[in-house]
Amino acid sequence: MGKIKILGLITARGGSKRILRKNIKDFCGKPLLAWSIEVGKTSGVLERFILSSDDQEIIEVGKKYGIEVPFVRPEELANDTATSFSVVKHAVEWLEENENFKPDWIVLLEPSSPGRQAFHIQEAVKLISAEDFEYDSLIGISETPGHFHYQKQLQITEGREVKRVGDGEILRNLVHRNQDLAKTYFINSTIYAFKRTNLFDGSLSLWGNSTYGYVMDQKYALDIDTPEDWLIAEVKMNNLLKNV
Numbered sequence: 755m756g757k758i759k760i761l762g763l764i765t766a767r768g769g770s771k772r773i774l775r776k777n778i779k780d781f782c783g784k785p786l787l788a789w790s791i792e793v794g795k796t797s798g799v800l801e802r803f804i805l806s807s808d809d810q811e812i813i814e815v816g817k818k819y820g821i822e823v824p825f826v827r828p829e830e831l832a833n834d835t836a837t838s839f840s841v842v843k844h845a846v847e848w849l850e851e852n853e854n855f856k857p858d859w860i861v862l863l864e865p866s867s868p869g870r871q872a873f874h875i876q877e878a879v880k881l882i883s884a885e886d887f888e889y890d891s892l893i894g895i896s897e898t899p900g901h902f903h904y905q906k907q908l909q910i911t912e913g914r915e916v917k918r919v920g921d922g923e924i925l926r927n928l929v930h931r932n933q934d935l936a937k938t939y940f941i942n943s944t945i946y947a948f949k950r951t952n953l954f955d956g957s958l959s960l961w962g963n964s965t966y967g968y969v970m971d972q973k974y975a976l977d978i979d980t981p982e983d984w985l986i987a988e989v990k991m992n993n994l995l996k997n998v
Contacts, residue, residue: 900932
C-alpha cells in the first residue's frame with residue numbers, strides 16, 4: 755500500500771448554546787478553536803487541513819490561525835439536529851466535487867477538546883497508515899476513573915434503595931476497591947479517524963465494522979460542553995502547559 759491521503763477536519767458551528775460563542779472564546783490565552791488548529795498544523799501529517807463552519811467570525815479566526823476554509827457550511831448542517839456524519843460527509847463530498855481531492859482517511863478534531871497534542875495526531879496517523887492496520891476507524895480513549903466504573907454505577911428504586919445498574923446487585927456485594935476493578939475506557943473526544951469508505955457504505959455512520967482504541971493519558975482528556983467543564987478544563991490545561 756502506498757502513502758495514504760489524510761484529510762484533517764475541524765468542525766465548529768456558531769450556534770453553541772450552553773457556552774455562547776464557545777469556539778472563539780478565549781481559553782488560556784487564545785481562542786478555543788486555535789488550540790486544535792495549532793496542534794493539527796504542528797503534527798505535519800495532514801495532507802489537507804480544513805475548517806467546516808457556518809459562522810463568519812469563526813471562519814475569520816480559523817484563517818488567522820492558518821487553517822484552510824474552502825467553503826461555508828450550509829445552514830441546514832449547522833443546527834442542533836445536524837449530525838457529525840452529515841457534516842463530515844458534506845466536507846468530503848465538497849472537496850471531491852470542487853477540488854478533486856479524495857482522501858483515504860479523515861482525522862476529525864473537535865475544538866471542544868483542546869488537550870490533545872501534536873504527537874497524538876502523529877501517532878494516530880502512523881497507526882492508520884501501517885500496512886497491517888486492520889481497522890476501518892480509530893478513536894481516542896482514556897481509562898475510566900474508578901468511581902465512574904460501570905461496576906459501581908447505581909440506580910435508585912421507587913423506595914429509594916440503591917442497587918447496581920443492570921443486575922440489581924446490593925451495595926455490600928460490589929467491588930469497592932478501585933484497584934480490584936478491571937480497566938474500562940471512555941471516549942475522550944480528542945481524536946477520531948475513519949476511512950472515507952465508511953461515509954458511503956449506507957450505514958449513515960462514521961464508524962465501520964472495527965474500531966481501534968487509541969489509549970491516551972487522562973490528563974489530555976479535556977472535553978468542554980458546559981460552563982463547569984470550561985472552568986475545570988482551564989485548570990487542567992494550565993497544568994498541562996507547565997509540563998509539556
